[in-house]
Amino acid sequence: MIRVADEAERTSARRKRLANELRRLRDLAGLSGRDLAQRIGISQSKVSRIESGRSVPSMPEVDAWARVTNASDDRKEWLTAMTNAVFTEVQPWRATLADSHVQNEVHERERNARLIRTFQPSVVPGLLQTADYARYVYSLAQPYPDHEVATAIAGRMERQVALYEQDRRFEFLITEAALRWRPVPLHSHLAQLDRITAISTLENVSIGVIPLAQQVLAPAPHAFIVYSENDGDLDDFVEVETVHANLIVNDLDDVAIYQNQWSMLCRTAIFDDELRTFLAALITEFRHTAHT
Template sequence: MKPVDPTVAYPRRCELAAELRGLRDLAGVSGRVLAQRIGVSQSKVSRIENGSTVPSLPEVEAWSRELGLPDDIQRRLTSMTKAAHTEAHPWRTELAGKGHLQNDVLHQECQAHKVRVFQTSVVPGLLQTPDYARHVFRLLRVPMSEADHAAAVAARMDRQIEMYEDNRTYEFLITEAALRWRPDTGKMLAVQLDRIAHLSTLGNVTVGVIPLRARATTVLTHGFALYTRDDLHEATVETVHARVEVRGREEVEAYDNRWALLTQMALFDSEAGDFLGELAAEYRAMD
């Protein structure tokens, strides 16, 4: 997997990192001393300054206070921190020279110890069969060559290999509408539903299905993904025009709360398996 260039993938985060590092150097304060003053580990200061971790707003405020920065610089850092917590990456620039983004997504998944995905319109990429993925990429109407389409499908399948490792958990919530979306024949969709049922048997994978008959506990808006590790908790939303990464504590908590409400509507374990089996049988009978 080719390493992701953070200056390209996370420009706002890296600008903030460079600014914080430069201000600390100008103040003549070591990373170790600053870490002690603001109550974080020295390693976290290093991660903040190399752009691998986005600091919280309270951490940046403490950083500014301990360095004795003037008010105008503190205000600028506050603005930069808020911007770094929500970065939008337009598809037209994201895909330029890449063909597809599957390796970028894999990098994001491999950083986390828990991956959670909610989908309202299509089967999540990590659960797709090659045929289903091929149709999804074509129906997105994103300008891609035939070679890029094939590479995207292959890379999406490579992402699924990580699911067979037990050092990471995966949770999925999928609406019935997404399961019924039919990009090709009923037979193809039945095979896709079988694939979901198979992957749900892995010990580190949980699949929840939200049937149309479920009594609503919240609204079904857009899909999103949540990534969690010790010092990382972020959400990713794919819109028509861009991929949006959200890292602000309050903003990510909103997605956590929505996830909790969605789980109350979902079927799990044998109930989810029965639902998938019945739906697959329905689609096999169509063709």
């Protein structure tokens, strides 16, 4: 059996090796980051992100990089294989919770993104969770040590500060089923619904709920997050949540599938005042049920 820590380390190591090799080839060719960016048709900032391991280049970008730096055939083959290996990365949940390096990578992804779109069919998204809600969700996953849970919750609360940064945008789609699923005592669940209502009033935050009574236009088998670093979509990537791990998807064709999925799901959601009316009715329903 592969240990979680080993798998997480291999994922990080592949990205670092690819980044280091691309930077080495540029240095050997005597090209500045600006020169290389102009020759392969990307921004200088993206060259910097690729060489630091923060962005994964597409295969055409890697091919162009190898061409303008006069990489040998052996190096081109290695670059192709390594790029394919990092197109879909795996970050096990255990490592995501306990490993500070992996936690830092999660924070880095969120800090670099100017637009984050989160779809969640079964639970309140992490950036919207109260501390109490997060604690109960972690306890349901598996018996983590108390200190790991406390560290993870503190990190999640710290990440939520980004919601108040006006130069960034956050969009959430949540199913009604996720809002009705109650992993916490009633008073904590009501507090969680109140928090969603409050956050929905922020100008840079959009929250949509897909009612159970609404006819669906797209399947919703699992949660996913689309990260966009600028106004274009060439740097976009997706984080897919599964039971055992998070998958980081960088392939442009695969990312496009999730972008289309997002658009279809938006067509069935309610927003703004309609959303807040819906949440108020749900809160009233929960309170009434508790007293019957």
